[in-house]
Amino acid sequence: MDVEREQALWNSIYTGLIGYLTVALFFLILDPLLGRGFLYTPALLGSTLFYSLTDPAALTIRPAPIIAYNGVHLVVFLMVGLVVGQLTYLAVRLGRQAWYLVTVLVILVLGHLYVALWALTAGVRSALPVWMITVAGLLAVVTMAVYLLMIYPELRRELMKRDTG
Numbered sequence: 325m326d327v328e329r330e331q332a333l334w335n336s337i338y339t340g341l342i343g344y345l346t347v348a349l350f351f352l353i354l355d356p357l358l359g360r361g362f363l364y365t366p367a368l369l370g371s372t373l374f375y376s377l378t379d380p381a382a383l384t385i386r387p388a389p390i391i392a393y394n395g396v397h398l399v400v401f402l403m404v405g406l407v408v409g410q411l412t413y414l415a416v417r418l419g420r421q422a423w424y425l426v427t428v429l430v431i432l433v434l435g436h437l438y439v440a441l442w443a444l445t446a447g448v449r450s451a452l453p454v455w456m457i458t459v460a461g462l463l464a465v466v467t468m469a470v471y472l473l474m475i476y477p478e479l480r481r482e483l484m485k486r487d488t489g
Contacts, residue, residue: 332413333406335475340405342471343464344398350460365452366390366397372448380451400437405468407433412472416479434465 325333351365361367363385370389371377373396408430415426438461445452473480 329413332410335413335472336406336409337402338405339409339468339471340402343404343468344401346464346467347397347401347460348394350463351456354456361385363390365456366393368448368451369393369397369445373444378447380448383451401464404433404437408468409472412476412479416476420482434461437461 348366352362355364356362364383367385367390368377368380368383370391370393371383371386374389374392377383411426411429415422438457441457441461442454445457473483
């Protein structure tokens with residue numbers, strides 16, 4: 325693997341880590357502000373995903389569901405980072421003609437993940453409303469996009485150009 329492709333791979337991994345940390349920090353800050361336990365949301369999602377919790381009132385915050393959910397959360401964001409990062413790298417290398425395809429693929433991936441998470445949380449929606457999922461997801465998208473724009477100056481320059489054609 326050449327140096328440029330290896331760096332693009334690492335950038336993709338960092339992109340996923342940034343998205344993961346953004347969502348984790350969002351809920352670490354939001355949960356106490358809402359008067360919940362410090363790790364309420366990962367406990368809720370881990371208990372829902374791995375222990376079939378359907379009633380948020382029955383939630384007990386325990387390490388096992390928190391660790392299990394964070395593992396899944398990390399892996400999902402690493403995969404998203406790899407897809408989005410590699411598509412961005414491809415768009416930078418191929419130029420403007422690839423942007424439409426890359427944009428559509430990124431929206432498709434993120435849209436499917438959003439719907440999957442929305443379906444997963446159906447039973448506990450009273451404790452985790454759609455607005456929380458949406459805000460967390462949008463924050464992750466923004467921080468990942470900012471990172472990608474920072475590491476690909478040619479992409480920034482191209483986006484700043486006016487289309488004169």
